[in-house]
Amino acid sequence: MKVSFYRYMLAAFAAASLTAAGSALAQVDAAKSSVTATSKQMNVPVEGKFGKFTAQVKFDPAKPADGNAQFSIDVGSYDLGDESYNDQVRGKDWFDAKTYPTATFVSSAIAPAGANQFKVTGKLTIKGKSQTVVVPVTVSQQGATQTFDGSLPIKRSQFDIGTGEWKDTSVVADDVVIKFHIVAAGK
Numbered sequence: 001m002k003v004s005f006y007r008y009m010l011a012a013f014a015a016a017s018l019t020a021a022g023s024a025l026a027q028v029d030a031a032k033s034s035v036t037a038t039s040k041q042m043n044v045p046v047e048g049k050f051g052k053f054t055a056q057v058k059f060d061p062a063k064p065a066d067g068n069a070q071f072s073i074d075v076g077s078y079d080l081g082d083e084s085y086n087d088q089v090r091g092k093d094w095f096d097a098k099t100y101p102t103a104t105f106v107s108s109a110i111a112p113a114g115a116n117q118f119k120v121t122g123k124l125t126i127k128g129k130s131q132t133v134v135v136p137v138t139v140s141q142q143g144a145t146q147t148f149d150g151s152l153p154i155k156r157s158q159f160d161i162g163t164g165e166w167k168d169t170s171v172v173a174d175d176v177v178i179k180f181h182i183v184a185a186g187k
Contacts, residue, residue: 028055032183035073039156040173048089052077057184059146061139064110064118071105075126093164100127108132116140120150126159148182 030053038047052074059067076090076097090097107122113136120135137150155174156162162172 027185028057029183029185030054033181035178035180037078037176037178039176042171043173046080048078048080050074050077051079055182055184057148057182059110059139059148061116061118061141064112067107067110069105069107069110069120069122073103074101075103076101093166094161096127103127105133124152124154127161129159131158145183145185148184149180151177151179153177 033053033055035050035053036047037050038045040046050073054072056070057068059069075095078086078089078095080086080089089095092099095103103124103126105122105124107120109121111119111121113119116139118137118139120137122133122135123130124133131154133152133154135150135152137148140147140149154176156172156176157167157169157174161176166172
């Protein structure tokens with residue numbers, strides 16, 4: 001049971017690391033958007049989803065350097081599909097949601113990286129620990145709606161996710177992949 005919980009926690013951590021670009025003064029459609037985190041527990045992938053997050057995005061593919069993105073994720077909203085695992089993930093060894101209720105990402109630069117591809121650099125903060133990350137983002141547009149897809153591999157240990165008995169990476173891997181699908185409509 002601890003192994004499964006740990007996998008779920010790791011997935012939650014990954015989701016918290018969400019980053020993306022946004023659309024010019026866009027309104028993010030939370031119902032169509034998602035942030036997940038996938039980790040491996042005993043080499044078996046475990047995915048969880050964050051149910052609550054907010055985003056502010058501004059993005060014009062013709063002027064990517066002028067864009068910016070800010071995300072705030074409610075780490076207490078992480079869902080592994082089982083309430084007992086969710087409670088463990090919110091605890092001190094994992095997200096410590098009472099002390100650190102949100103994970104954030106704030107972009108500092110957006111650069112083109114090929115057709116519809118961009119690299120978004122910014123600061124990811126989880127559980128009070130910050131790291132500069134570069135997130136590859138694919139942008140597609142249909143009418144006034146822009147969609148931002150990407151994934152970001154992180155190390156949970158860099159954010160003190162999984163402390164105490166969970167610090168050992170032989171059961172729950174250190175690697176976590178945060179995936180996001182953000183749908184935003186221009187104003």
